[in-house]
Amino acid sequence: MQQAGSNKxxxxxxSLIVFGMFGFGFALVPLYDLxxxxxxxxxxxxxxxxxxxxxxxTDTSRLVRVNFxxxxxxxxxxxxxxxxxxxxxHPGELKEVNFYVTNTTDRVMxxxxxxxxxxxxxxxxxxxxxxxxxxxxxxQPGETMEMPMRFIVGSELPKNVESLSLSYAxxxxxxxxxxxxxxxxxxxxx
Amino acid sequence: MSEVxxxxxxxxxxxxxxxxxxxxxxxxxxxxxxxxxxYLWFSFAMFLIxxxxxxxxxxxxxxxxxxxxxxxFFNQMTTNHGLIMVFGAVMPAFVGLAxxxxxxxxxxxxMALPRMNNLSFxxxxxxxxxxxxxxxxxxxxxxxxxxxxxxxxxxxxPDSVTYFIFAVHLMGASSIMGSINVIATILNMRAxxxxxxxxxxxxxxxxxxxxxxxxVMPVLAGVVTMMLFDIHFGTSFFNAAxxxxxxxxxxxxxxxxxxxxxxxxxxxxxxxSQIIPTFARKPLFGYDSMVYAVASIAFxxxxxxxxxxxxxGMPLAGQLFFMYATMxxxxxxxxxxxxxxxxxxxxxxxxxxxxxxxxAFVILFTIGGFSGLMLAIxxxxxxxxxxYFVVAHFHYVLVPGAIFSIIAAVYYWLPKWCxxxxxxxxxxxxxxxxxxxxxxxxxxxxxxxLAGMPRRIPDYALQFADFNMLSSIGAxxxxxxxxxxxxxxxxxxxxxxxxxxxVWDGAHGLEWTLPSPAPYxxxxxxxxVSDAEAHS
Numbered sequence: 001m002q003q004a005g006s007n008k009x010x011x012x013x014x015s016l017i018v019f020g021m022f023g024f025g026f027a028l029v030p031l032y033d034l035x036x037x038x039x040x041x042x043x044x045x046x047x048x049x050x051x052x053x054x055x056x057x058t059d060t061s062r063l064v065r066v067n068f069x070x071x072x073x074x075x076x077x078x079x080x081x082x083x084x085x086x087x088x089x090h091p092g093e094l095k096e097v098n099f100y101v102t103n104t105t106d107r108v109m110x111x112x113x114x115x116x117x118x119x120x121x122x123x124x125x126x127x128x129x130x131x132x133x134x135x136x137x138x139x140q141p142g143e144t145m146e147m148p149m150r151f152i153v154g155s156e157l158p159k160n161v162e163s164l165s166l167s168y169a170x171x172x173x174x175x176x177x178x179x180x181x182x183x184x185x186x187x188x189x190x
Numbered sequence: 191m192s193e194v195x196x197x198x199x200x201x202x203x204x205x206x207x208x209x210x211x212x213x214x215x216x217x218x219x220x221x222x223x224x225x226x227x228x229y230l231w232f233s234f235a236m237f238l239i240x241x242x243x244x245x246x247x248x249x250x251x252x253x254x255x256x257x258x259x260x261x262x263f264f265n266q267m268t269t270n271h272g273l274i275m276v277f278g279a280v281m282p283a284f285v286g287l288a289x290x291x292x293x294x295x296x297x298x299x300x301m302a303l304p305r306m307n308n309l310s311f312x313x314x315x316x317x318x319x320x321x322x323x324x325x326x327x328x329x330x331x332x333x334x335x336x337x338x339x340x341x342x343x344x345x346x347x348p349d350s351v352t353y354f355i356f357a358v359h360l361m362g363a364s365s366i367m368g369s370i371n372v373i374a375t376i377l378n379m380r381a382x383x384x385x386x387x388x389x390x391x392x393x394x395x396x397x398x399x400x401x402x403x404x405x406v407m408p409v410l411a412g413v414v415t416m417m418l419f420d421i422h423f424g425t426s427f428f429n430a431a432x433x434x435x436x437x438x439x440x441x442x443x444x445x446x447x448x449x450x451x452x453x454x455x456x457x458x459x460x461x462x463s464q465i466i467p468t469f470a471r472k473p474l475f476g477y478d479s480m481v482y483a484v485a486s487i488a489f490x491x492x493x494x495x496x497x498x499x500x501x502x503g504m505p506l507a508g509q510l511f512f513m514y515a516t517m518x519x520x521x522x523x524x525x526x527x528x529x530x531x532x533x534x535x536x537x538x539x540x541x542x543x544x545x546x547x548x549x550a551f552v553i554l555f556t557i558g559g560f561s562g563l564m565l566a567i568x569x570x571x572x573x574x575x576x577x578y579f580v581v582a583h584f585h586y587v588l589v590p591g592a593i594f595s596i597i598a599a600v601y602y603w604l605p606k607w608c609x610x611x612x613x614x615x616x617x618x619x620x621x622x623x624x625x626x627x628x629x630x631x632x633x634x635x636x637x638x639x640l641a642g643m644p645r646r647i648p649d650y651a652l653q654f655a656d657f658n659m660l661s662s663i664g665a666x667x668x669x670x671x672x673x674x675x676x677x678x679x680x681x682x683x684x685x686x687x688x689x690x691x692x693v694w695d696g697a698h699g700l701e702w703t704l705p706s707p708a709p710y711x712x713x714x715x716x717x718x719v720s721d722a723e724a725h726s
Contacts, residue, residue, distance in 0.1 A: 007374050011370055017404045021409055025413060176431065
């Protein structure tokens with residue numbers, strides 16, 4: 001009987017490990033996001049930046065090139081481009097660049113752009129005060145939208161970084177969109 | 191009968207007679223020897239099925255161009271070959287060995303939880319039945335590689351992926367129950383005098399493996415559950431469009447996956463540590479350091495996962511950490527190889543079939559270890575990543591590593607299991623065919639990989655033709671020599687000479703104190719553990 005009792009205790013303890021590790025697997029998801037946010041891994045440039053002109057010093061002695069790359073993810077039929085392939089900016093200077101999307105299909109669609117910046121060491125110094133990537137875009141058939149993006153390269157940017165590349169991948173998120181929202185948009189166009 | 195028997199409430203009747211007759215014996219058995227046998231035959235069946243898939247792959251790659259199968263089917267073959275060999279052949283074979291041997295080695299009457307033992311085996315045929323049936327479904331079976339990276343396995347997966355997810359859940363449940371059973375048996379049911387540091391190394395390696403399984407199989411269950419949610423319930427764990435990240439899949443998968451590769455090799459270390467002292471007629475050199483080495487390898491296996499994904503992008507500090515941590519594993523592994531060689535040093539060695547397989551294990555596993563070190567060098571890995579060099583590396587550690595150790599274990603303990611010896615000449619023929627076959631198959635893949643041949647492709651550039659033809663010839667030699675192995679085993683069981691109780695004159699350990707074949711119920715009275723029988 002002693003044997004059966006100790007087996008039960010062992011099973012109970014080991015089951016705790018099993019449930020704990022199942023939970024840990026899911027806990028890895030927020031932990032991963034947190035790690036990416038802290039380190040800028042994966043080129044995550046973070047959310048909206050509160051711009052305060054008083055605190056920004058423009059470093060006119062340096063010029064940094066910022067390149068723009070626009071991609072549509074596989075199966076996304078929209079056209080997506082930026083007005084310029086790249087700009088030169090002084091660190092600390094606020095800059096605006098326009099991006100454009102065209103819904104080339106004959107149905108109402110929703111798109112979402114996901115940014116990624118390289119080199120990773122620059123991500124924490126790249127600030128966006130306005131970006132279309134903060135929200136989704138709902139476009140009527142054939143509609144084209146102009147989307148301004150305003151950014152500042154922080155003046156603390158490491159000296160060895162001379163150029164940055166900001167890439168956007170545009171995804172079709174129509175399936176994730178609210179059906180009512182889509183229906184409302186559809187009736188306007190109709 | 192003794193108190194030990196009485197503690198199995200409700201089983202008292204079973205303990206007084208032999209096995210049931212017919213199919214019911216196998217369906218309802220709670221006997222560790224029966225369940226061990228079921229596991230071993232099941233894993234052998236899976237080994238042959240996975241092997242046939244490998245031969246489809248090698249037949250297609252015999253010459254450049256597409257000859258036999260469509261690329262879509264080729265992808266299903268590579269995927270299912272990997273999944274079946276990992277989860278269906280190697281893991282259940284080790285669980286089968288654990289079932290047969292651990293109770294006999296620690297002097298216990300049975301596994302700690304015999305009913306759960308039955309359940310953890312009988313889940314497996316259903317899991318693999320489900321997985322293999324997807325090959326015959328519309329759209330085909332899993333085709334995304336055994337690592338099932340998202341979004342290949344989510345957004346772009348065949349419809350049958352849900353069956354695959356369910357099958358993986360079942361395999362995980364089976365492994366977890368098996369591990370709990372192993373740990374409970376080892377911790378609670380050792381005979382008096384069998385202290386932890388007197389346990390045979392096979393028992394030690396399985397104890398540590400079981401903890402690894404408990405730690406990572408739930409993570410695997412978690413990651414396939416996330417896939418299920420992404421596919422059917424509109425979540426975006428791995429979908430960038432919805433705010434998720436496909437790279438995160440790789441991190442979570444390899445957090446499971448790297449310990450998983452040690453799950454497949456640690457029991458092999460245990461088997462070899464039992465066999466080499468027997469045929470060198472010397473005690474194992476450095477027993478304590480062997481135990482510590484296994485424990486260190488197990489610990490390190492949790493902090494090296496990202497070396498599988500150097501090329502997905504990671505900061506320099508991360509690459510350096512994972513590179514150094516990976517290389518550190520070579521230290522405890524080197525300790526083990528050193529100890530095996532030292533055990534043989536000036537021993538009175540004889541070269542029966544189990545010893546041949548064990549020595550081949552030491553040599554060929556070390557080659558696989560060295561190519562692993564090459565892959566650990568981050569800048570070099572950019573060249574090797576996803577080439578046949580990787581294929582050569584992990585097949586060297588898994589085929590002449592894990593599989594050779596399982597074959598060695600079968601030759602070594604088969605006389606104890608069935609009371610009859612295998613035929614030594616047939617065993618040696620099997621060994622040399624396997625040894626030549628495995629090297630002819632996988633050694634050329636190092637070269638085609640270094641020359642840039644990518645893995646998982648049904649067709650290739652002309653300059654790789656000769657190496658691939660050689661590889662395919664080796665694969666067919668190796669494949670058919672395993673069919674021959676089945677013949678050798680059946681020949682031994684039905685027509686082998688009677689084995690003695692001790693079987694090998696250098697054998698130590700409690701299992702050899704039992705009669706051959708081992709009686710249906712053994713150690714119903716806990717045995718006295720003498721120092722001579724401990725520590726083999």
